[in-house]
Amino acid sequence: MKHMLNLTVFVLLAACVTINVYFPAAEAEEAADRIIDEVRGASDESTPAESGQSQLKEQQREPHRLAVIAERILMLVTTPAHAQAQVDFNASSPAVRKLEGSLKQRFPSLLPHYQSGALGLTQEALVAIRDRNLIPLAERNKVLQLVAEQNADWNALYRETAKANGNPGWEQDIRNTFTKRNIAKLDQGWYYQSADGSWKKK
Numbered sequence: 001m002k003h004m005l006n007l008t009v010f011v012l013l014a015a016c017v018t019i020n021v022y023f024p025a026a027e028a029e030e031a032a033d034r035i036i037d038e039v040r041g042a043s044d045e046s047t048p049a050e051s052g053q054s055q056l057k058e059q060q061r062e063p064h065r066l067a068v069i070a071e072r073i074l075m076l077v078t079t080p081a082h083a084q085a086q087v088d089f090n091a092s093s094p095a096v097r098k099l100e101g102s103l104k105q106r107f108p109s110l111l112p113h114y115q116s117g118a119l120g121l122t123q124e125a126l127v128a129i130r131d132r133n134l135i136p137l138a139e140r141n142k143v144l145q146l147v148a149e150q151n152a153d154w155n156a157l158y159r160e161t162a163k164a165n166g167n168p169g170w171e172q173d174i175r176n177t178f179t180k181r182n183i184a185k186l187d188q189g190w191y192y193q194s195a196d197g198s199w200k201k202k
Helices: 002-016 025-040 048-077 094-116 137-164 168-184
Strands: 018-020 082-084 119-121 127-129 191-193 199-201
Touching: 025 094, 025 168, 094 119, 094 137, 119 168, 127 137, 137 168
Parallel strands: 018 082, 119 191
Antiparallel strands: 119 127, 191 199
């Protein structure tokens, strides 16, 4: 009887806790940077110093993670609370890994057209034909096909990343994060679309 009473009290306490899941923007930006670098091949060029800095940052984040876990446990066993769910944007799935591989494989074929200004990045974190006249006629159909395939994979990646983190509703937030980080990481001379739809050169 006593065990049943304890179980009832525990269930009632748990029912009082409301979990509000907020979009973790900082973690999403870190994941976006990693994927963008991976697709563009930049991740292979990291120096030992950069690698050491990355490890140091990871070590610095560990106490914070432990503190968050401890705080969440405390909130669960004391009073009703609104808790922020911790998600892992490095969480992956076979679908996400396959999409990253396809995006990376096509990128070298598209690179010259980013550099020439024929292609640009949109506010929806996709690839667009900015000026088709800059694409040689003999290559135009192939480039159009590559752009369509690349955009299909980017769209799927945003969707699958949200699903891999258990929050399909975050797809637009993830897309917005990639838009921001893509623009920040563009090479000089590449084009991107501004909020009003006009093209700007970095």
